[in-house]
Amino acid sequence: MIITDSEENRKWVEEGGGFVVPVKNPRILAQKIVYLLKNPDLRKEFGKVNRRVIEERNNYYKEMEKMEKLYEETAKKN
Numbered sequence: 001m002i003i004t005d006s007e008e009n010r011k012w013v014e015e016g017g018g019f020v021v022p023v024k025n026p027r028i029l030a031q032k033i034v035y036l037l038k039n040p041d042l043r044k045e046f047g048k049v050n051r052r053v054i055e056e057r058n059n060y061y062k063e064m065e066k067m068e069k070l071y072e073e074t075a076k077k078n
Contacts, residue, residue: 001050002032012057017049 001018003009013020017034036043 001046002029002036004029010051012050014049014053016045017053018046 001013003013003018003020004023005020006023008056010020012018021032036046
């Protein structure tokens with residue numbers, strides 16, 4: 001994963017899972033892209049790490065369980 005440096009984006013990149021590049025710096029972005037193109041093992045590792053992150057943090061069923069609990073709590077208050 002290669003992302004631009006913003007607070008929200010940084011939350012998605014765990015150690016070993018990608019590169020954070022400065023905003024409005026296409027030279028560094030290009031360097032990171034080329035680096036990953038030349039390093040297939042690292043690309044695969046980033047893919048594994050980021051797949052795990054997505055499954056843990058953005059799992060549809062887990063998120064819907066959270067929403068259901070929020071609705072239940074709200075309904076109990078009324």
